[in-house]
Amino acid sequence: MTVQVFKAIIISIVITLHLRERGFFLIKLHDVSKSFGRFQAIKSVSLTIDKGEIHGIIGASGAGKSTLLRLMNLLEIPDDGEVEINGQNLTNLSSKDLRQERKSIGMIFQHFNLVANKTVYENVAVSLQLASFPRKERKSRVMTCLEFVGLETFCGKYPAQLSGGEKQRVAIARALANSPRVLLCDEPTSSLDPNTTAEILGVLEDVNKKLGVTIVIVSHEMEVIKGICNRVTVLANGEIYDTVLIEPSRIQMMDNSPRYFVEQLTEGRVIADA
Numbered sequence: 001m002t003v004q005v006f007k008a009i010i011i012s013i014v015i016t017l018h019l020r021e022r023g024f025f026l027i028k029l030h031d032v033s034k035s036f037g038r039f040q041a042i043k044s045v046s047l048t049i050d051k052g053e054i055h056g057i058i059g060a061s062g063a064g065k066s067t068l069l070r071l072m073n074l075l076e077i078p079d080d081g082e083v084e085i086n087g088q089n090l091t092n093l094s095s096k097d098l099r100q101e102r103k104s105i106g107m108i109f110q111h112f113n114l115v116a117n118k119t120v121y122e123n124v125a126v127s128l129q130l131a132s133f134p135r136k137e138r139k140s141r142v143m144t145c146l147e148f149v150g151l152e153t154f155c156g157k158y159p160a161q162l163s164g165g166e167k168q169r170v171a172i173a174r175a176l177a178n179s180p181r182v183l184l185c186d187e188p189t190s191s192l193d194p195n196t197t198a199e200i201l202g203v204l205e206d207v208n209k210k211l212g213v214t215i216v217i218v219s220h221e222m223e224v225i226k227g228i229c230n231r232v233t234v235l236a237n238g239e240i241y242d243t244v245l246i247e248p249s250r251i252q253m254m255d256n257s258p259r260y261f262v263e264q265l266t267e268g269r270v271i272a273d274a
């Protein structure tokens with residue numbers, strides 16, 4: 001081995017160790033597999049989510065996107081392989097330590113999963129209660145999170161009194177309450193119209209840029225993935241087909257006026273009794 005090759009190997013080892021020490025790799029899946037009965041939903045997947053990135057996972061319905069996301073916080077227990085978060089191997093932790101580690105992982109869903117008989121304030125407060133957050137500091141923490149998503153005046157409202165976009169903002173505030181390092185998002189905009197989708201993606205971008213939270217977002221909507229992600233994993237039949245680097249393009253707001261809708265619906269048509 002030449003001196004140059006030896007030097008290059010030493011330098012790459014030093015850089016790798018340095019990056020790991022700084023927590024550069026936030027989530028690492030090593031050969032993770034998951035079956036439901038005899039059906040193998042995830043087949044020996046290895047994937048690294050870097051600290052600070054917005055990572056997309058896209059693929060056809062049934063490809064295993066939600067299962068892969070749920071494996072990242074061990075809501076699904078892998079049959080094989082390891083899940084590492086910030087250097088901690090979650091697969092080896094006791095259930096008490098796992099509960100502790102899960103506080104650094106927030107999650108939001110397509111259907112918001114808010115508690116119907118609790119107010120906006122209570123929906124956020126409950127996650128602090130469950131995490132035994134100091135009682136005296138709870139109120140200010142809830143208000144900080146609601147302010148972040150622009151809903152500080154909605155404290156006393158119930159989920160049924162909110163629009164879909166507002167519900168998702170509450171869910172984001174709730175997920176942020178315990179200051180997570182990563183936010184896992186499963187189809188967070190699939191129930192929303194295009195403009196509300198753009199707004200929620202804006203909130204998620206703020207969560208990433210202003211709070212430094214790493215985001216993993218599962219979606220079947222190409223526009224969403226192209227609009228916000230830096231790196232995207234394409235999943236097919238429980239396997240990684242490819243992972244690509246992209247430049248997020250941002251989702252454009254649509255004209256929401258009733259006139260625009262009529263124009264779009266009648267474009268190129270002569271209306272008999274207009």
Ligand SMILES: Nc1ncnc2c1ncn2[C@@H]1O[C@H](COP(=O)(O)OP(=O)(O)OP(=O)(O)O)[C@@H](O)[C@H]1O
Pocket residue numbers: 036041059060061062063064065066067068220
């Ligand atoms: N708890 C479960 N029990 C049995 N089968 C399951 C379970 N969860 C998922 N599966 C199966 O695993 C496969 C992957 O499911 P998953 O929900 O991860 O897909 P997906 O890519 O998120 O699909 P979609 O885009 O429709 O949400 C599917 O065939 C599904 O039926």
Ligand SMILES: [Mg+2]
Pocket residue numbers: 065066067
């Ligand atoms: Mg899914």
